Amino acid sequence: MKAATAPRSALNRERLLVVDPASAAFSDFSITDLPRFLNAGDTLVLNDAATLPASLRVAEDLELRLMSRLDDGTWLALALGRGDSQEPTEARGEPPRLDAGAHLDFGHGLSARVVSVDARFWRVVRIAFEQEQSELWQALYRAARPIQYAYLDRPLSLWDVQNRYVARPWAFEVPSAGKPLSFETLFRVEARGVTLAHLTHAAGLSSTGDPLLDARLPLAERYEIDEHSVALVNQSKARGGRVLAVGTSVTRALEAAGESGVLRAASERTALLLGPNSRLHICDGLLTGLHEPGTSHYALLEAFAPRAVLDRSFQHAEREGYLQHEFGDSCLILRGALGQAPLASWAA
Amino acid sequence: MDISGKAALVTGASRGLGEALAVELGLRGAKVVLVGRSRQSLEPVVRRIVEQRGEAYALEADMGAKTDMYPLAGAATALVGPIDILIHNASELGPTPLRLLLDTECEDLERVLAVNLLGPFRLSKIIAGSMALRRQGTIVHVSSDASVSAYERWGAYSVSKAALDHLARLWAAELAGHGVRSFSVDPGEMDTEMHAAALPEADRALLARPVDVARAIVQLVSADATPNGGRLEASGIGAES
Numbered sequence: 001m002k003a004a005t006a007p008r009s010a011l012n013r014e015r016l017l018v019v020d021p022a023s024a025a026f027s028d029f030s031i032t033d034l035p036r037f038l039n040a041g042d043t044l045v046l047n048d049a050a051t052l053p054a055s056l057r058v059a060e061d062l063e064l065r066l067m068s069r070l071d072d073g074t075w076l077a078l079a080l081g082r083g084d085s086q087e088p089t090e091a092r093g094e095p096p097r098l099d100a101g102a103h104l105d106f107g108h109g110l111s112a113r114v115v116s117v118d119a120r121f122w123r124v125v126r127i128a129f130e131q132e133q134s135e136l137w138q139a140l141y142r143a144a145r146p147i148q149y150a151y152l153d154r155p156l157s158l159w160d161v162q163n164r165y166v167a168r169p170w171a172f173e174v175p176s177a178g179k180p181l182s183f184e185t186l187f188r189v190e191a192r193g194v195t196l197a198h199l200t201h202a203a204g205l206s207s208t209g210d211p212l213l214d215a216r217l218p219l220a221e222r223y224e225i226d227e228h229s230v231a232l233v234n235q236s237k238a239r240g241g242r243v244l245a246v247g248t249s250v251t252r253a254l255e256a257a258g259e260s261g262v263l264r265a266a267s268e269r270t271a272l273l274l275g276p277n278s279r280l281h282i283c284d285g286l287l288t289g290l291h292e293p294g295t296s297h298y299a300l301l302e303a304f305a306p307r308a309v310l311d312r313s314f315q316h317a318e319r320e321g322y323l324q325h326e327f328g329d330s331c332l333i334l335r336g337a338l339g340q341a342p343l344a345s346w347a348a
Numbered sequence: 349m350d351i352s353g354k355a356a357l358v359t360g361a362s363r364g365l366g367e368a369l370a371v372e373l374g375l376r377g378a379k380v381v382l383v384g385r386s387r388q389s390l391e392p393v394v395r396r397i398v399e400q401r402g403e404a405y406a407l408e409a410d411m412g413a414k415t416d417m418y419p420l421a422g423a424a425t426a427l428v429g430p431i432d433i434l435i436h437n438a439s440e441l442g443p444t445p446l447r448l449l450l451d452t453e454c455e456d457l458e459r460v461l462a463v464n465l466l467g468p469f470r471l472s473k474i475i476a477g478s479m480a481l482r483r484q485g486t487i488v489h490v491s492s493d494a495s496v497s498a499y500e501r502w503g504a505y506s507v508s509k510a511a512l513d514h515l516a517r518l519w520a521a522e523l524a525g526h527g528v529r530s531f532s533v534d535p536g537e538m539d540t541e542m543h544a545a546a547l548p549e550a551d552r553a554l555l556a557r558p559v560d561v562a563r564a565i566v567q568l569v570s571a572d573a574t575p576n577g578g579r580l581e582a583s584g585i586g587a588e589s
Contacts, residue, residue: 046481048430048478048481050418050421050422050425052422133405133427134405134406134407134423134427137407137422137423137426137427138387138407138408138419138423141418141419141422141423142419157415158415158418158419158422159414159418162418162474163477164477165477165478165480165481166474166477166478167425167429167430167431167478168425168426168429168430169422169423169425169426183477183480187526190526196481198481198482228482
């Protein structure tokens with residue numbers, strides 16, 4: 001499937017592939033059609049994490065990408081070698097080895113020390129910034145830039161990588177399922193009697209350039225769901241409403257905090273991996289980007305729909321010119337979405 | 349609304365009304381982010397709040413620079429959490445002594461609009477989405493009587509504040525059903541450096557004290573009955589000159 005090569009400049013142009021696991025049917029819509037698939041009493045859950053500038057250049061042959069912020073205030077970072085954003089991460093040169101105690105100067109008043117090096121993956125290091133509080137955040141925003149992608153035709157700015165409803169900067173890459181959602185669409189969803197709820201999930205790196213490390217993604221990522229959103233979701237489920245997760249990050253957080261079948265407030269980490277054999281306790285549907293087979297994202301989709309249905313739907317999407325990756329089109333997987341009166345559908 | 353524990357962001361907080369607003373919010377228990385062009389000028393105000401057991405942080409930003417806005421919002425929310433109270437107080441007069449429109453450079457008008465209008469729009473656009481999602485938030489736009497009266501030589505500032513008033517109404521119109529309030533406040537004539545720069549001959553004894561105006565504005569923020577989309581005058585809400 002082709003990648004979207006730039007952030008969308010026109011509003012509401014993203015396409016929406018609707019997949020109904022119940023009828024094994026799929027159909028083409030626009031993202032602005034999303035409200036018609038939701039009913040009063042349903043809940044749409046969004047990840048409100050803003051995207052950090054997570055790429056720090058130390059030297060020509062060393063870029064550090066922040067991966068995770070740990071509870072003690074230190075950060076996990078991935079070292080990449082020579083090369084720039086035009087090259088895929090797997091084509092980047094080998095970075096110099098970093099030892100514990102090494103001093104890193106990022107310029108712009110930001111510096112750090114290497115606390116430790118991962119025993120198995122030496123390119124993963126734990127660093128402690130030498131600045132604190134407002135001094136740290138200001139210096140980080142000055143010194144770092146958003147993670148860039150080789151398939152894009154121009155560099156990304158911070159404005160390009162934020163969803164429209166962001167708050168705290170927890171995400172290392174954009175939680176991209178929310179990118180196509182305009183407030184025009186969200187307010188129309190709300191006007192149908194659908195509740196909007198939110199959580200914050202620190203969406204992590206999508207690629208490290210190391211197949212062995214990639215196979216371990218996603219890492220344990222922190223998330224937070226407050227009592228208010230928990231109440232909205234639980235009320236919705238108790239009344240027979242459906243819960244629709246916007247993105248794989250939201251799905252993992254909801255299922256991690258809802259393993260008992262009832263969602264609880266949480267501020268913790270989850271390494272929960274979902275796949276074809278997972279039983280979903282909270283989520284009834286998923287709004288996501290279009291992913292490729294073989295990725296952890298695709299495996300998660302199999303918790304919502306059988307592999308054969310997904311494969312045929314996505315093959316159709318590829319034929320129809322849907323776009324994938326961060327600024328691509330959308331896919332709604334929702335049982336019963338096309339069950340009553342689909343405008344056009346194909347048996348998968 | 350109980351101010352205590354809320355996250356507030358005040359622009360132009362190093363002096364004058366912005367300083368007084370930040371201190372008032374801090375003393376009432378809000379977690380306050382103070383924004384100004386120079387971190388050094390903000391630090392003494394932060395210290396005042398912290399010494400009185402408040403929570404406050406200084407962030408440097410140019411409200412006229414689009415590239416400063418996500419770094420500002422990101423750093424602010426990292427420090428105090430999602431913003432509940434956003435006060436657009438930073439203002440640019442333009443060159444002083446103030447000039448007739450025919451003597452106003454285009455670039456000077458653009459700079460005034462960038463700080464007084466585009467900056468508030470950009471920052472609200474970043475922050476109000478989260479407010480709408482959480483169904484709570486208040487956006488205050490600090491205006492001026494120059495927004496409704498056409499005083500000679502106040503052209504650039506006047507048009508920026510007139511537009512800011514209307515921006516406040518428009519946010520209110522679009523977000524009223526989503527738990528977000530927006531209004532503008534005319535603080536009246538105050539004894540500030542900006543006032544002295546604009547009208548150096550003014551009798552300071554006749555001017556309101558920023559601390560009194562700040563108290564009245566924070567009262568408006570905390571009052572549930574404050575009219576959404578309104579243009580309020582500080583002199584009418586308890587701050588006498």
